[in-house]
Amino acid sequence: MDSFIGIRFKKETAKRFQEFSRTHFKSHTEAMATMLDFFFYNEISPKEKLGPTGQTIEAKLLKRINAVIAIMRDVEKTQTKPTVAMIQSLFQTEEPDHKPLILEKKFVEKNKQVKIQEKRNQNNKL
Template sequence: MDSFITIRFKRDTAKRFQEFSKTHFKSHTEAMAAILDFFLYNEISPKEKFGPSGRTLEANLKKRMNAIIAIMRDIEKTQTKPTVAMLESLFQTEEPKNKPLILEKKFIEEKKAVHFQEKRHATHEP
């Protein structure tokens, strides 16, 4: 069995470590070994900053997505819908109204002018 050694920590730091160790590992020794191995294998220092956190990256992505959505809506309103409307109007097939030709109109008017007239028979009285 391995022997134990006492290390002195400030009370707040020791309590934080104990809480962390209880939630993630079986013993405090396992927790400390895992922490040290993590920094050793990944060749990083606990004093380094990794850059933006997941929350800030997520917020930036949401902003960019909202901007992209706004651009797409603007394109739809100003370009796509008017173009589609113009194309639809070109391809719509309406039956042309049958307008009589100018000559036909005159001919119809002349026909209307002629009415049936009664024949007047000369009546012969004997």
């Protein structure tokens, strides 16, 4: 049987350790051995911070996911949809209705005659 040794702790610390040990381990010795093994095998110091908690990591991931979603929506609006519309318009087989241009030859000739007549009328009035 192993022998025991007494270690002096402050009363508050000893009570905290006893409560922790009772909830997670069978004995205080097993609790202390497991904690020491944890720090030894993971090569960390109990005074080191392990980094952000799970909640802060989750919050950061959600922010990044929302940013990626916003980027994808922007790409869809500015690049994908206009490109698809242009490609579809290229492959349409229907020809648009032919509208006469404003400056077609017939229209220009009619307007010239009218303008000349108006000027003549104005000269005659003077």
